[in-house]
Amino acid sequence: MAQLVTTELLLLLAGVAAVWAARPRTELLNVCMDAKHHKEKPSPEDELHEQCSPWKKNSCCFANTSREAHKDISYLYRFNWDHCGQMAPACKQHFIQDTCLYECSPNLGPWIQQVNQSWRKERILNVPLCKEDCQQWWEDCRTSYTCKSNWHKGWDWSSGHNRCPVGAACHHFHFYFPTPAALCSEIWSHSYKLSNYSRGSGRCIQMWFDPAQGNPNEEVARFYALAMSAGAMPHGIGLLLLSLVPMLQLWLLS
Template identity: 60%
Template sequence: MAAQWVLLGLWISCIDSPAGASLLNVCMDDKHHKANLGPVGELHGQCTPWKANACFTGNTSTEAHRDQSYLYRFKWNHCGVMLHKCQHHFIQDNFLYECSPNLGPWILKTDSSWQRERILHVPLCKEDCEEWWENCKDYVTCKENWHKGWNWATGTNHCPWGTVCRPFKLVFPRAAVLCEKIWSDSYKYTTAPRDRGRCIQMWFDPAQGNPNVAMGKYYTWGGRAAADMARKPVVGASSSLPATLLILLPPALLALM
C-alpha cells in the first residue's frame, strides 16, 4: 500500500507542473484580452478588483461600462432601458470574462468567427446567480441565448424578426436557467455558497484578496480529493483510495492497486 501512495504522490507532482500550471494565471486568446496579464495602472468601476493582475487595459474597462461600447457593438437595451440594478450584474459578468486570469480550467478553443477561445461551465457561486436573476427578473428580453442569433443588420444587436419581448422571469424561470443559458453554457449554476471555496465569484472585495485564485488551482489539480490524498502520510497508510480520485488516476497506476 505504501508504494501506491508514493506513486500517487509522483503522479500528482507531474500534473502540478507545466501542463497544469498552464491553466493558472492565464488570459484567453480573444479580441480584447492582453497577450500577457499583469498590473494595470487604472481600471474603471467594476473591473477594479483585478487591478493587480488583469487581462485587459484601462481603456477597455471604461468601454465595458457603457450601454453600448465599441467592444462588441452589443447593447443591453434591446427591449427597453435596462435598470442599473440589473445592468451591474451584466457588467460584472463582462469583467469576469474580460479581466480574470483565473478561468484557465474552463477555457476552450472555438471555431467561432468572432472569438478564438471561450469559457464553458464555469461553476458560479449560488449567490451570484440568484442575485443576478432577482435583480433582472422584471427586465424584458426577446432571447434566451444572448450569445448568438441576433439581427446585426444595422451593426448592433436587435431582436430577431418574429420574436417578442417578455419578462426575464418568463424567459428564465429560475436562476439556474439564466446563468446557464444566457451565454451558451459559459456558466454552470451551483448550490455552493461564496464562503465555501468551491465556486467562482463574479465580483469580490479586492481588500479581502481574490478568492478565484484558489478556485483556479482547486479545479486544475482535480479537486479537493487529490489535494487531501497528497497530504496523507505514506507510513502506516492502510485505507483505499476514494472513488473520486480513482477516476483521475492513469491506467498504469490503477494496474498496481
Template identity: 55%
Template sequence: MRSVCVLLMLVCVVRALDKLNMCMDAKHHKTEPGPEGALYSQCSPWRSNACCRANTSEEAHADNSYLYNFTWSHCGAISAPCRSHFIQDGCFYECSPHLGPWIQQVNQTWRKERILNVPLCQEDCESWYADCRHDFTCKQDWHSGWDWSSGTNRCPKGSKCRTFEEVFGSAKTMCEAIWSNSYSYTALKKDSGRCMQLWFEGPDNPNLEVARYYLSHAHPQAVAVATTMLLPLLLSLLHAGIPL
C-alpha cells in the same frame, strides 16, 4: 533518455499549471495577465492582475460599447440594478486571469477561445436573476440569433419582448443559457472556496484558489508528480550538469 522523459513530463505539468494564470485568446484580452492599476469602477478588483486593459474596463461599463456593439437594452431601457450585473459579468469575462480550467478552443471571428461551464457561486447567480427578473429581453441565448442589420443586436423577427422571469423562469436557466453555457449554476456558496465569484473586493482574488482546486482535480497525477518528483529530479540533473 531519462532526462528527456523527465523534461517531457515537466512540460506537460507546466502547461497544466499555467492554466492558473492565463488570458483567453479573444478579441480584447491581453496576451498575458499583469497589473493594470487604472481599471475602471466595477472592474477595479482585478487591477493587481488582469487580462483587460484600462480602456477595455471602461468600455465594459457602456451599453452598446465599441467592444462588441452589443446592447443590453434591446427591449427598452434596462434597470440600474440589472445593468450592474451585466457590467460585472463583462469585467469578469474580460479581466479574469484564473479561468484556465474552463477555457475551450473555438473557431469564431472574434475569438479563438471561450469559457465553458464555469461554476458560479449561488449568491452571484441568484442576485443577478433577482435584480433582472422584471427587465425585458426577447431571447434566452444572447450569443447568437440576433438581427445585426443595424450594426447592433436587435431582436430577431417574430420574437417578443418578455420579462426575464418569463423568458428564463429561474436563476439556473438564466445563468446557464444566456451565454451558451459559459457559466454553470451551482448550489455552492462563496465561503465554500469551490465556486467562482463575479463580485469580490480587496486586493486578493478569491478565484485563484478555486481555479487551483479544479485544476488539481482535473490533473491530480500531474500536480502530485510535479511537487514530489519531477521538479526535484530536474533540479538535480541540472545541478549535476547533465544536459537535457
C-alpha cells in the same frame, strides 16, 4: 448533508476532468483567454474602471477595455443591453460585472476551451458561479425585458448593434429564464452554470469581490486545476476521485 456535498464535489471534479481531457491547453493558472480583447498574459493594470477594479493587481484586460465594459453599445461587441427598453440599473450592473469577469479575470483557466470562431480562439465553458451570484443576478433582472434566452446568437445585426429578430417578443426576464440556473447557463451558451456552493467556499467563482479581502477566485482555480491536471493522466480520473474522498470528508468535518 455532508454526503450530498461530497457527491456534488465528486461530480464537479469528474465533469471538469472530462473537459480537460478534451482540450490541449496545459496552463490552467494565471492565464488569459485567446480572445478579442484579452491581453496575452495577465499583468497589473492600475487604471481599471469601476466594477472592473478588483482585478487591478493582476488583469487580463486593459484599462480602456474596462471603461468600454461600462458603456451601452460599446466598441467591445456593439451589444445593446436595452434591446427591449431600458434595462433596470441593478440588472445592468450584473452584466457589467459579468463582462469584467470575462475580460479581466486570470482565474478562468480550468474552464477555457478552444473554439473556431472569427472573433476568438478560446471561450469559457461551465464556469461554476456561486449560487448567490446567480440568484441575485436573476432577482435584479426580473423586472427587465428581453426577447431571447441565448444572447450569443440569433440577433438582427443589420443596424450595427443587436436588435430582436423578427418574431421574437419582449417579455420579462423570468419568461425566458424561469430560474437562476436557467439564466446563468443559457444566456451565454453555457459559459456559466449555477453552483450549489456559496461565496467563500473555495469551490465556486465569484463574479465580483472586494479586492481588499484578496481574490477568492485564485483558490477556486487552484482547486479545479489540480483536479483536472491529475485527471488528465491515463486512468487518472477514477483514481483521482477515489483518492479525494477521504480528503473531502476531512474538509467537511473541519
